[in-house]
Each structure stands twice: as structure tokens, then as C-alpha cells.
Amino acid sequence: MRERIALIGAGRVGSSLAGALHHAGLEVEFIVDRDAAAARAAAALCGAVPAVTLAALPEGGPALIFLTVPDDAIAAAAAELAAAAKAGPGTAVVHCSGSLPAAILAPLRPHTRRLASMHPLQSFAGRKQEWRRWRGIHIALEGEEETVVLLEEIARRLQSRPFRLTAGAKIDYHIACVLLSNCLVGLYDAADELLAGVELPAEEKRAMTEPLLRNTIANVIASGPGAALTGPVSRGDTGTITAHLRALAAERPGLLELYRTLSLRLVKLAEQEGRLTLLQSEQLRKLLNHPDE
Numbered sequence: 001m002r003e004r005i006a007l008i009g010a011g012r013v014g015s016s017l018a019g020a021l022h023h024a025g026l027e028v029e030f031i032v033d034r035d036a037a038a039a040r041a042a043a044a045l046c047g048a049v050p051a052v053t054l055a056a057l058p059e060g061g062p063a064l065i066f067l068t069v070p071d072d073a074i075a076a077a078a079a080e081l082a083a084a085a086k087a088g089p090g091t092a093v094v095h096c097s098g099s100l101p102a103a104i105l106a107p108l109r110p111h112t113r114r115l116a117s118m119h120p121l122q123s124f125a126g127r128k129q130e131w132r133r134w135r136g137i138h139i140a141l142e143g144e145e146e147t148v149v150l151l152e153e154i155a156r157r158l159q160s161r162p163f164r165l166t167a168g169a170k171i172d173y174h175i176a177c178v179l180l181s182n183c184l185v186g187l188y189d190a191a192d193e194l195l196a197g198v199e200l201p202a203e204e205k206r207a208m209t210e211p212l213l214r215n216t217i218a219n220v221i222a223s224g225p226g227a228a229l230t231g232p233v234s235r236g237d238t239g240t241i242t243a244h245l246r247a248l249a250a251e252r253p254g255l256l257e258l259y260r261t262l263s264l265r266l267v268k269l270a271e272q273e274g275r276l277t278l279l280q281s282e283q284l285r286k287l288l289n290h291p292d293e
């Protein structure tokens with residue numbers, strides 16, 4: 001495959017994708033970012049030409065452009081590309097949002113019909129060494145058929161696992177990704193706040209929680225959430241939950257709602273698993289829905 005590839009947006013996904021394409025033997029020719037230093041840093045990962053404006057791109061456009069800008073900037077970037085006439089009939093334009101459909105690229109329709117979305121199911125938190133994180137991951141593809149077929153081939157070159165997703169399924173799919181990744185980080189942060197009374201250095205606290213976190217995730221992946229569920233809700237320990245609710249209401253009211261909402265979800269899960277008696281379920285629901293009574 002010898003596509004001329006350009007990336008617009010030298011952030012986390014842009015930089016890691018540039019590195020991954022390069023290591024897969026694909027040639028990234030241009031990296032555009034309004035921040036010259038970011039464009040240079042990403043270009044250095046793949047031997048591309050860095051640029052701060054679209055003017056660097058060839059007339060009529062390269063064969064493949066990845067728009068790796070934030071979701072809210074994708075429509076404007078597509079309009080900018082259309083206005084600059086940097087995408088022609090042979091140019092495939094692809095964005096990387098998990099929630100937006102390829103149709104968000106509609107401003108480009110007068111120039112090219114080859115529009116698609118490609119969402120890597122991965123969390124890219126850094127910029128430099130992240131190219132390895134494309135290996136073995138699933139990549140959701142959606143959009144114009146010929147472009148999706150091209151992306152399937154590229155995904156396989158990246159040693160990733162492409163799959164197709166309909167535009168209508170993207171929102172729920174992306175909320176799931178956010179719950180599993182970003183909200184997990186939020187939960188970790190809330191737990192960190194609650195661990196303020198444990199007098200250990202920060203690194204040791206992270207090491208202390210690691211087996212719990214890793215084993216829980218391993219159990220969910222091996223057997224599903226029902227079988228992985230442990231803890232006071234699954235045992236119907238209303239006394240413990242009462243104590244938790246009281247402590248949160250008194251000391252950390254900001255975390256009370258989070259605890260109640262998630263615990264109610266766990267009651268439903270424990271019920272489905274046949275782990276609670278009818279009385280235990282009723283007591284837990286009453287407690288969690290009306291913690292003040």
C-alpha cells in the first residue's frame with residue numbers, strides 16, 4: 001500500500017497514529033497542527049513534513065487524511081479542508097471520534113464522497129511511545145464502503161482488529177467506552193480522596209490498590225460482571241452500607257450521589273444473579289434511595 005497520508009491534529013491520537021503507521025511501513029507525508037512544536041514533535045515520530053496550515057498539503061489533496069482534532073473541532077476542520085480545496089475525489093477523509101458519524105464530514109461532500117470514521121478502542125494518554133498501543137486493539141469503522149475497506153486493510157497492517165459499527169450505534173458504544181475508561185479514572189480519583197487517611201506515600205498507595213483493581217478487571221473480563229461482583233451489596237450487608245452512607249453524608253457529601261447510584265446498579269446485578277433475598281433487596285433499595293430516613 002502506498003497511500004499519501006496526512007494527519008491534521010498532532011495531539012494524543014494524531015501522534016500515536018503517526019508512529020503506528022510509520023512502524024507498519026506506511027508513509028505519513030504531512031502532519032498539520034496549529035501548534036508548530038506539536039506538529040514538529042509528531043512529524044519526528046514518522047519522518048513526515050510538519051506544517052501549521054493546510055497550505056502545505058498538495059493541490060487536490062493526499063490520498064488519505066486523518067482528522068485527529070478534538071470532536072468539537074471536526075466539522076470546522078472538514079469545512080476548512082473543503083474551503084482550501086485540499087481534498088479531491090480521490091481523497092479519503094477519516095475522523096477518529098467514537099461518538100460522531102462520518103456524516104459530520106458533510107462539508108467535504110462536494111469534493112469527495114470517501115468519508116469515514118475510525119475509532120480506536122484504546123486510551124492514549126501520552127504522545128511518544130503510544131504507537132505500540134494500536135497493536136491488538138479493536139477499531140470501530142463506519143462510513144463509505146471503499147474507505148472502510150481501505151481502513152480495514154490499514155488496521156490489519158497496524159495489527160489491530162477492525163470491526164464495523166453503524167452510525168446509529170455509535171453514541172451508546174462511545175458512552176460505554178467513556179464509562180469503562182474515563183469514568184474508571186474518575187472512580188479511582190474518588191477512591192484516592194477517600195484514602196487520604198492512609199498514611200503511605202502516593203506511589204505506595206497506588207501499589208496497594210493495584211491487586212484489587214487488576215483482579216477485579218480480570219474477573220469481569222473472565223466471567224462477566226455478575227460473577228465478578230463481591231462486596232457488601234452482593235452479601236446484603238445493610239449495616240455496612242448504612243455506615244458508608246452516614247460517613248459519606250457527614251464527611252464527603254460530594255461522593256454520596258456517586259456511591260448511591262452505583263450501588264443501586266449493583267443491587268440490580270446481585271438480584272439478577274440470585275444473590276439477594278427479596279427482603280435484602282427491599283432493604284437495600286430503601287436505604288440507597290432514602291439515605292436520610
Ligand SMILES: NC(=O)c1ccc[n+]([C@@H]2O[C@H](COP(=O)([O-])OP(=O)(O)OC[C@H]3O[C@@H](n4cnc5c(N)ncnc54)[C@H](OP(=O)(O)O)[C@@H]3O)[C@@H](O)[C@H]2O)c1
Nearest residue numbers: 009010011012013033034068069070071073096097123124
Ligand atoms: N485520546 C484518546 O484516548 C482517544 C481515543 C480514541 C479516540 N480519540 C479521538 O481522537 C480525536 C483526537 O483526540 P485526542 O485525544 O488526540 O485530542 P488532543 O490530544 O486534544 O489532540 C488534538 C490536537 O488537535 C489540534 N487541533 C485542534 N483544532 C485543530 C485544527 N483546527 N487544526 C489543526 N489542529 C487542531 C490540537 O491543538 P491545540 O492543543 O492547540 O488545541 C491538538 O494538538 C478525537 O476525535 C477523539 O475523540 C481519542
